[in-house]
Amino acid sequence: xxxxxxxxxxxxxxxxxxxxxxxxxxxxxxxxxxxxxxxxxxxxxxxxxxxxxxxxxxxxxxxxxxxxxxxxxxxxxxxxxxxxxxxxxxxxxxxxxxxxxxxxxxxxxxxxxxxxxxxxxxxxxxxxxxxxxxxxxxxxxxxxxxxxxxxxxxxxxxxxxxxxxxxxxxxxxxxxxxxxxxxxxxxxxxxxxxxxxxxxxxxxxxxxxxxxxxxxxxxxxxxxxxxxxxxxxxxxxxxxxxxxxxxxxxxxxxxxxxxxxxxxxxxxxxxxxxxxxxxx
Amino acid sequence: xxxxxxxxxxxxxxxxxxxxxxxxxxxxxxxxxxxxxxxxxxxxxxxxxxxxxxxxxxxxxxxxxxxxxxxxxxxxxxxxxxxxxxxxxxxxxxxxxxxxxxxxxxxxxxxxxxxxxxxxxxxxxxxxxxxxxxxxxxxxxxxxxxxxxxxxxxxxxxxxxxxxxxxxxxxxxxxxxxxxxxxxxxxxxxxxxxxxxxxxxxxxxxxxxxxxxxxxxxxxxxxxxxxxxxxxxxxxxxxxxxxxxxxxxxxxxxxxxxxxxxxxxxxxxxxxxxxxxxxxxxxxxxxxxxxxxxxxxxxxxxxxxxxxxxxxxxxxxxxxxxxxxxxxx
Numbered sequence: 001x002x003x004x005x006x007x008x009x010x011x012x013x014x015x016x017x018x019x020x021x022x023x024x025x026x027x028x029x030x031x032x033x034x035x036x037x038x039x040x041x042x043x044x045x046x047x048x049x050x051x052x053x054x055x056x057x058x059x060x061x062x063x064x065x066x067x068x069x070x071x072x073x074x075x076x077x078x079x080x081x082x083x084x085x086x087x088x089x090x091x092x093x094x095x096x097x098x099x100x101x102x103x104x105x106x107x108x109x110x111x112x113x114x115x116x117x118x119x120x121x122x123x124x125x126x127x128x129x130x131x132x133x134x135x136x137x138x139x140x141x142x143x144x145x146x147x148x149x150x151x152x153x154x155x156x157x158x159x160x161x162x163x164x165x166x167x168x169x170x171x172x173x174x175x176x177x178x179x180x181x182x183x184x185x186x187x188x189x190x191x192x193x194x195x196x197x198x199x200x201x202x203x204x205x206x207x208x209x210x211x212x213x214x215x216x217x218x219x220x221x222x223x224x225x226x227x228x229x230x231x232x233x234x235x236x237x238x239x240x241x242x243x244x245x246x247x248x249x250x251x252x253x254x255x256x257x258x259x260x261x262x263x264x265x266x267x268x269x270x271x272x273x274x275x276x277x278x279x280x
Numbered sequence: 281x282x283x284x285x286x287x288x289x290x291x292x293x294x295x296x297x298x299x300x301x302x303x304x305x306x307x308x309x310x311x312x313x314x315x316x317x318x319x320x321x322x323x324x325x326x327x328x329x330x331x332x333x334x335x336x337x338x339x340x341x342x343x344x345x346x347x348x349x350x351x352x353x354x355x356x357x358x359x360x361x362x363x364x365x366x367x368x369x370x371x372x373x374x375x376x377x378x379x380x381x382x383x384x385x386x387x388x389x390x391x392x393x394x395x396x397x398x399x400x401x402x403x404x405x406x407x408x409x410x411x412x413x414x415x416x417x418x419x420x421x422x423x424x425x426x427x428x429x430x431x432x433x434x435x436x437x438x439x440x441x442x443x444x445x446x447x448x449x450x451x452x453x454x455x456x457x458x459x460x461x462x463x464x465x466x467x468x469x470x471x472x473x474x475x476x477x478x479x480x481x482x483x484x485x486x487x488x489x490x491x492x493x494x495x496x497x498x499x500x501x502x503x504x505x506x507x508x509x510x511x512x513x514x515x516x517x518x519x520x521x522x523x524x525x526x527x528x529x530x531x532x533x534x535x536x537x538x539x540x541x542x543x544x545x546x547x548x549x550x551x552x553x554x555x556x557x558x559x560x561x562x563x564x565x566x567x568x569x570x571x572x573x574x575x576x577x578x579x580x581x582x583x584x585x586x587x588x589x590x591x592x593x594x595x596x597x598x599x600x601x602x603x604x605x606x607x608x609x
Contacts, residue, residue: 057504075507087501091523091602100519104509135602155509 003030010063025217038202041212080157086144122154142173338573354394402555409479421491442485446543474551483536494528
């Protein structure tokens, strides 16, 4: 099977004073064009490392990543990243932050007028055209994250990588941004890999949810297909039995099979804890 | 002053009651005034107790008198200079009228520098040394901050030269300058060059250190943005590294300017550069009854100028830097 983004059996180790630490072991994942895939797992399980390998910011020790039949070994704008802490440059306005990316990616292939239009188009997409001349320190967390998304989208990436993009936001702002992201996704049909630790977010947004085992030597535990029809409406889904079933599948994986304190063996021998108490 | 205005407007906007506002103003204005008044009183009382061979130590009153004197001397000297140029012009005009082939000679006025001239010289000298140092130190700091091997190679040298006093450098600088800077009609006086180089040698280090720290500790998210965008090394410095380290660079520049101003006075004393340092030295050698009060005046002027230089840098930092919280310190 030829997939668009092929993460094939990657191992990642980090040197530590006590010797090598194996963060990821044989992580294997194939993603199709236009697919929205979430990686979920407990903190410290190495999901960000997977994203960084795809982004080219971290090198795998074994295995590799192939995007659109080309091997990935350094960062590049065709794999735009939306970082958790927005990572906007604070000395530039929203417009200039996007402009830096657009000028770098498209260079002379866009005329000044086209460049301007493209920047404004992407800021409109995230509903930030009113704040183009604002600097990051004049914006709320949600606004900054929107600009971060606009900057990534403006690079017209082959894959959009999002590292817990809404993790630092309050619940209401997060919901707004998730809705915006779904809307944009309906229109642009980007291939997206998103890291999250939020079960609802994963089920609501994804086509597939990749559940990772706990580290060290974390790997792909289970993959869940989310076959809910689009467009999805968070209110209608709240009472949808299938949605709730998918949600409980993820919860079961995270809190029962991969409960943080238990050894990895627990995956094969489910614990005796009742399903009702796992959320606590 | 700004803080004061903010205090006023802030209090008015928040609708604080009048007594509270008054209290705030009192704190802002009255306490510093009280402090200065107490200092003047103490100074005045203690100064009288100290007798030197040049009379008693100058108190506030004699300093105030010298401020007036020094200003009047300046005005008188300027009047003399104007009169000199007027006479010269008239004389030349007369000779040209008698003999049309005569090429008029224009000579500069060579009266002695006044106190205000010396302040001007000191400021020019310190800024020259400081800017020269900055033009070396900031690029060097960026290079050192970007390259770990370079940092490790250069760091010991920086650490050794950083604590060296300007007075230690000056004899060496003097000899090297007189050996290398040979010209019949030098554009800069040797004393000026000596002072500038000494100032430069002393204020280069804080800028190198702070710039390199700023550059090497750029937020890793921003570094990653540069990587994802595949910025070229030069563009990376221009678009990310340099703006990100502006606050640290300015911290270094402010430290350096403070050091430069302190070093300058010592350098001028020894190098005989016609600035404030030379003024103090000359007054000391002069040993008249007014010498001590004139030196004390210079001491206060040096303090005020040093303070204004620092405020000036702070204002430039606020204007240039994106990080307003850092600039407020």
